[in-house]
Amino acid sequence: MSITLLASINIQAMQMPPADVEVYELEMRKMAPTIALKGEVVSLQDAVLSAEVDGQLEDILLVGEVVKKGQVIAQLKRDRMDWQVQRAAAELASLRADLVFRRSEVERFRVLASQDNASKTQLERERANAEILEQQIVLAQTNLSEAKRLLADTAIKAPFDGVLAARHAHVGEFIRVGDPLVRLVDTQHKDIVLPTPIQYQHHITQGTSLEVAYRDETLTLPVRYVVPIGDRNSRMIEVRINANSTALLVGDAVTVAVPKAPSSDEPAVPRDALVIRGAQTFVYRVNEAQQAEQVSVNVKFADGDWVVVEGDIKAGDRIIVRGAERLQPNAQVNVKAP
Structure with a gap:
């Protein structure tokens, strides 16, 4: 009974028109499990930006804002720092004016000393006073630079291009040195x-x-x-x-x-070539008579869309990748161009 049924199936398969299939010519591929x-x-670049000076927060950008490097993200009130700059600038101007007078005094005492109308001690005293003023001017210049830096630090600027991911302070709050203001994230x-x-x-x-x-x-x-x-x-x-x-x-x-291991040349087929029926896994190979030969295979491992298999197949075999689902062994096929 079973032999008769099998013969009937084979006869029907031979009488059916060839099925359209697409094939892949098997080749060795460099693959690894x-x-x-x-x-x-x-x-x-993901940074939480903090304040470098004390002050009341006057303005701050909203979360989600896209900013460029150097753009102001938050601004503290400038009044107190402005006053410090003006005070330092005024002190420097005063010292420079005093230095002009001291240098003129040094020159006057030098002329008098050359004419024996003033002592060398008085000349050296005036020179010392002028040198002291020069050092005071250097200190005043440093104070002015520091005041300007503190004024500039009231503006918190973006150190790189990015997006504001979080805001830790709000307008009107008093900010201390080191208090976090925003989180800036480089999304590129x-x-x-x-x-x-x-x-x-x-x-x-x-x-x-x-x-x-x-x-x-x-x-x-x-x-x-x-x-x-x-x-x-x-x-x-x-x-x-x-x-x-x-x-x-x-x-x-x-x-x-x-x-998990070094790559090696392996016989690999596309995933779509595998036919799984129950516990059996196989592929169909097109032979010279344009028939679909069923070949049992074992899957070693998969790598993306490719599967490395073991079985009676070799490089150059034409493996069916489309149309294999309903094929019977030894069915006639018509190979279509992919």
């Missing part, structure tokens, strides 16, 4: 921080391309650097992946395929 690890997108220069088991470090080097799964996308990104220092508790090292050219968001999570 991988492990999926979780990573996080971080900014290369990003890394994926990937904690990786130490035993896999030899398979990852600077420049190695890794596949990163993010939502419904798969990206291929280069390793920026590998930190060759392991954590004694977790036995993990930190791998940094360059994410500058992507639309990944800072703070988001991704999954990265990390190689």
